Amino acid sequence: MAEANSSGEAAVSLSWLAPGQRVNGEQISYQTDIDGYIVRYGKDPSNLSQQAQVDCRVLECSYKVEGLASGTWYFAVQTVDSTGLISAPSAPVSRAI
Numbered sequence: 001m002a003e004a005n006s007s008g009e010a011a012v013s014l015s016w017l018a019p020g021q022r023v024n025g026e027q028i029s030y031q032t033d034i035d036g037y038i039v040r041y042g043k044d045p046s047n048l049s050q051q052a053q054v055d056c057r058v059l060e061c062s063y064k065v066e067g068l069a070s071g072t073w074y075f076a077v078q079t080v081d082s083t084g085l086i087s088a089p090s091a092p093v094s095r096a097i
Contacts, residue, residue: 009069010097014039015062016077016090023088028081030059038078038086039063045074045092072096 016037018030028034036055040048054063065075073096076089 009067011064011066012068012073012075012095013062013064014075015060018059018061019079031057033082035080035082037061038080039065039075040078040089041065041073041075043071043073045094048074048076048089048092068097070097
């Protein structure tokens with residue numbers, strides 16, 4: 001969902017489900033094993049240079065990225081576990097503003 005304000009900047013609301021397993025197949029609990037997420041975003045899907053830390057320990061998480069100028073923006077999410085390991089980014093999704 002995208003919305004604009006009077007200055008021409010827009011916001012995009014993102015939502016995702018917590019992963020249930022690690023890359024190696026081990027189970028992971030969003031309640032005890034996940035410390036949060038990193039939302040990466042930018043105008044080039046191969047260079048998501050901006051980021052936000054998201055603290056979320058429920059099954060369905062969300063974050064609102066604000067202050068976006070017009071154009072196409074790309075977003076990806078990474079999981080941070082309780083030991084500090086960071087997953088590879090999700091496949092990017094895009095939104096035109």
